[in-house]
Amino acid sequence: MTTSEFHSFRHGSFDITVLSDGPIVLNGELFAPEANDTERAEIVARLNGKDNTAHAQSNIPLIVSDKEVILVDVGAGSRFQATEGRLEENLGKVGVDADDVTIVLISHAHPDHIWGLLKDDGTLRFRNAKYFLGRTEWNYWMGDEASALPAEVQPFVEGARRDLSAIGDRVKLIEDGDEITEGMRVLATPGHTPGHLSVVLDSDVPLIITIDAVSSEIVSFEHPDWSFGFDMDPARAKITRKALLEQAVAENAKLLGFHWTYPGVGRIKRAGEAYEFVNAVGERP
Ligand SMILES: [Zn+2]
Numbered sequence: 132m133t134t135s136e137f138h139s140f141r142h143g144s145f146d147i148t149v150l151s152d153g154p155i156v157l158n159g160e161l162f163a164p165e166a167n168d169t170e171r172a173e174i175v176a177r178l179n180g181k182d183n184t185a186h187a188q189s190n191i192p193l194i195v196s197d198k199e200v201i202l203v204d205v206g207a208g209s210r211f212q213a214t215e216g217r218l219e220e221n222l223g224k225v226g227v228d229a230d231d232v233t234i235v236l237i238s239h240a241h242p243d244h245i246w247g248l249l250k251d252d253g254t255l256r257f258r259n260a261k262y263f264l265g266r267t268e269w270n271y272w273m274g275d276e277a278s279a280l281p282a283e284v285q286p287f288v289e290g291a292r293r294d295l296s297a298i299g300d301r302v303k304l305i306e307d308g309d310e311i312t313e314g315m316r317v318l319a320t321p322g323h324t325p326g327h328l329s330v331v332l333d334s335d336v337p338l339i340i341t342i343d344a345v346s347s348e349i350v351s352f353e354h355p356d357w358s359f360g361f362d363m364d365p366a367r368a369k370i371t372r373k374a375l376l377e378q379a380v381a382e383n384a385k386l387l388g389f390h391w392t393y394p395g396v397g398r399i400k401r402a403g404e405a406y407e408f409v410n411a412v413g414e415r416p
Pocket residue numbers: 241243244343389390
């Protein structure tokens with residue numbers, strides 16, 4: 132395997148490589164709860180899926196500046212789906228050891244984004260890193276509201292509490308607009324989870340790492356009113372998604388999506404009332 136296995140590009144003062152934690156298998160209802168059967172079948176087919184299931188990718192940006200080695204989210208480790216947990220192995224393929232990571236920015240506390248924080252032996256996978264997480268997200272998962280969620284969601288709550296507790300003495304809780312390092316700041320994008328954060332990297336145009344505020348390069352662009360199956364507050368998520376997509380159009384931003392077809396790097400074009408995703412792989416830097 133060579134480093135060319137992964138898509139890399141320069142953005143401002145950052146070298147970005149889109150790693151993968153491995154795909155997640157989801158059914159069509161999770162990709163597009165509001166779609167009818169025909170629409171859902173078409174979406175699954177465009178994702179190269181079949182039998183009403185398709186892969187959602189786990190595109191994890193490795194962001195390197197002259198000062199920092201940064202990961203945005205850490206994947207699921209071995210605790211969620213068997214196809215996931217490949218992040219550390221894939222970091223190794225680009226010559227980065229887990230101990231080299233200086234900053235871990237957590238977008239939100241869902242399994243596919245944080246359950247990789249701990250190795251199977253219960254110790255921190257990125258033991259030298261500083262951690263950043265939204266204060267709202269921390270308070271939500273640690274508080275009474277999460278305790279009151281339905282039984283089927285309680286494994287998410289238990290997992291979030293396990294992993295957030297493990298970084299409790301080294302996490303910095305942050306707010307909308309806070310800077311992580313020079314040229315990199317977070318944007319509050321609530322709805323998918325209450326304290327969900329997206330990430331903005333400066334250059335001549337911004338790069339917006341949308342994470343799960345824009346969950347699919349097909350569904351979220353072409354049907355911005357439609358939710359994603361894991362949106363915890365679909366109405367709020369819709370308002371956030373539309374505002375973020377409008378911001379991307381206005382700023383001619385480059386975009387990177389966590390669950391989009393690998394590597395999930397592209398631009399946005401207005402298409403009537405909706406939007407079109409334009410793949411930027413191969414675009415000259
Ligand atoms: Zn996710």
